[in-house]
Amino acid sequence: MSIKPVTDKIFTILLVEDNGGDVEVFLRTVEAELPREADEQVDLVIAARAEGALKVLEDRRIDLVITEVRLPGMSGIELLQRIQARDRRIPVIVISRVGTVDTAVEAMRCGAFDYVTKPFERLDLAARIHRAMRISEILFRYEPPQKGEPQTFKELIGVSPAIRNVTALIEAAARVQSTTLIIGETGTGKELIARAIHERSAERDGPFQVVDCTTFSEGTVESELFGHVRGAFTGAVGDKLGLIERGIGGTLFLDEIGDLPLPLQAKLLRVLEEGEMRAVGSVQMKKVSARFIAATNQELTEKVKRNEFRKDLFFRLNVMAIRVPPLRERSQDIPLLARHFMSRYTKEFGKYVNELHPSAVTELVAYPWPGNVRELRNVMERAVMLANGDRISQEDVIGLLQFTDQAKRAQGDDYLSLPYAKAKEKVLEDFSRRYIKSKLDHHQGNVTHAAQEAGLPRSYFHEIMRRYLRDEK
Numbered sequence: 001m002s003i004k005p006v007t008d009k010i011f012t013i014l015l016v017e018d019n020g021g022d023v024e025v026f027l028r029t030v031e032a033e034l035p036r037e038a039d040e041q042v043d044l045v046i047a048a049r050a051e052g053a054l055k056v057l058e059d060r061r062i063d064l065v066i067t068e069v070r071l072p073g074m075s076g077i078e079l080l081q082r083i084q085a086r087d088r089r090i091p092v093i094v095i096s097r098v099g100t101v102d103t104a105v106e107a108m109r110c111g112a113f114d115y116v117t118k119p120f121e122r123l124d125l126a127a128r129i130h131r132a133m134r135i136s137e138i139l140f141r142y143e144p145p146q147k148g149e150p151q152t153f154k155e156l157i158g159v160s161p162a163i164r165n166v167t168a169l170i171e172a173a174a175r176v177q178s179t180t181l182i183i184g185e186t187g188t189g190k191e192l193i194a195r196a197i198h199e200r201s202a203e204r205d206g207p208f209q210v211v212d213c214t215t216f217s218e219g220t221v222e223s224e225l226f227g228h229v230r231g232a233f234t235g236a237v238g239d240k241l242g243l244i245e246r247g248i249g250g251t252l253f254l255d256e257i258g259d260l261p262l263p264l265q266a267k268l269l270r271v272l273e274e275g276e277m278r279a280v281g282s283v284q285m286k287k288v289s290a291r292f293i294a295a296t297n298q299e300l301t302e303k304v305k306r307n308e309f310r311k312d313l314f315f316r317l318n319v320m321a322i323r324v325p326p327l328r329e330r331s332q333d334i335p336l337l338a339r340h341f342m343s344r345y346t347k348e349f350g351k352y353v354n355e356l357h358p359s360a361v362t363e364l365v366a367y368p369w370p371g372n373v374r375e376l377r378n379v380m381e382r383a384v385m386l387a388n389g390d391r392i393s394q395e396d397v398i399g400l401l402q403f404t405d406q407a408k409r410a411q412g413d414d415y416l417s418l419p420y421a422k423a424k425e426k427v428l429e430d431f432s433r434r435y436i437k438s439k440l441d442h443h444q445g446n447v448t449h450a451a452q453e454a455g456l457p458r459s460y461f462h463e464i465m466r467r468y469l470r471d472e473k
């Protein structure tokens with residue numbers, strides 16, 4: 001492939017692949033599927049070996065590297081590490097075969113931006129390349145050439161390369177007025193990341209408005225999001241401000257965007273593209289200037305294929321994407337997170353617990369954490385609550401982890417098989433959850449009224465709600 005002079009409009013991808021057939025599929029994908037701006041040109045440089053790729057990197061500017069893991073000679077992982085040591089701005093996508101998940105996980109640990117599996121799925125491949133291209137542009141535009149450690153945030157705990165990658169992306173996202181999509185399993189910290197972006201952005205003095213796309217009923221969603229004017233429909237006795245309007249001047253965090261009904265997706269796209277919206281029943285368009293951050297725990301490409309999510313909205317949101325790996329894939333973070341939560345709950349409960357035994361840490365690291373950081377936080381909260389002395393032992397942790405598993409399956413009188421303290425805790429937890437739910441149902445989700453009826457301060461009621469109801473997700 002010809003090497004052209006480098007200008008800002010040429011984006012150069014270095015593909016490191018020794019299999020001719022796969023190179024062919026890759027070329028066709030870039031030609032046919034990759035969305036690009038009108039005047040954007042994508043240049044491809046192909047190297048069959050990592051050693052050759054390093055030479056290309058010395059000779060010219062490369063914006064994105066896509067490398068097979070298994071290569072003759074130096075491996076793709078080693079190449080990734082060398083690139084990281086030279087220039088952290090170049091995103092690296094790693095290619096591995098289906099069934100070699102371990103390799104992909106290893107690559108993410110070493111700081112890969114993303115990974116794709118062979119055989120290639122063309123739409124998925126194009127979406128991942130597109131995302132990496134936009135990130136690369138931002139990093140090259142705003143970051144000075146840098147080696148070594150990116151900055152870390154005190155609220156986002158972690159030492160793994162994956163979390164450091166997330167940290168760098170938070171910085172990059174905060175600096176540009178671009179829509180950001182955060183992808184990750186439940187409890188991985190998506191909302192925390194969204195708040196971190198907001199706090200570092202130009203919109204930090206405005207509101208941080210959460211829009212939970214799972215909570216609207218089909219009939220009310222439009223007016224909830226966009227607001228309505230008086231008389232727009234039966235029961236609209238006054239004007240009502242929509243959630244989107246409440247976020248103007250700040251950040252709108254669209255949680256679980258994958259659940260937004262299709263007709264609303266079209267309207268949202270309009271807001272994103274035109275920067276304006278119209279309340280239900282109104283003839284007037286209103287300017288909406290806000291930062292949009294969306295989050296999902298579903299693979300949106302799958303929803304696009306099933307025609308459940310608009311492709312244009314997906315590409316629009318996916319411009320700046322942050323993928324947060326599940327906790328089991330970054331177990332280096334577990335000891336630090338566990339100690340962080342231990343110290344937090346020690347202060348909160350006014351207890352003196354200052355040691356997490358190394359064998360307890362080993363148990364925590366070995367556990368798969370289906371509920372991710374939120375589950376770890378809950379386990380550490382219980383561990384501190386139940387601790388008798390100044391230390392949390394291996395037995396304490398084993399009991400809680402088994403309990404967590406049992407609790408998931410628990411129904412009816414399952415607590416009778418548990419030790420007294422744990423049984424009591426479980427019954428109290430179930431009671432709180434049912435009580436809060438029934439009060440909220442009774443008042444159609446109005447927290448102020450529900451808290452009044454329960455005879456609790458609103459803030460306390462809200463705290464119980466946050467603790468018990470969010471964990472059900």
Ligand SMILES: Nc1ncnc2c1ncn2[C@@H]1O[C@H](COP(=O)(O)OP(=O)(O)OP(=O)(O)O)[C@@H](O)[C@H]1O
Pocket residue numbers: 155156157158184185186187188189190191192193255297337373374377473
């Ligand atoms: N890296 C981290 N460091 C410190 N705390 C974290 C980290 N990641 C997550 N948490 C904590 O874990 C809990 C769950 O995080 P958060 O609500 O942001 O997850 P989420 O991905 O948005 O979950 P969901 O998809 O269920 O809404 C919060 O208490 C958050 O502060």
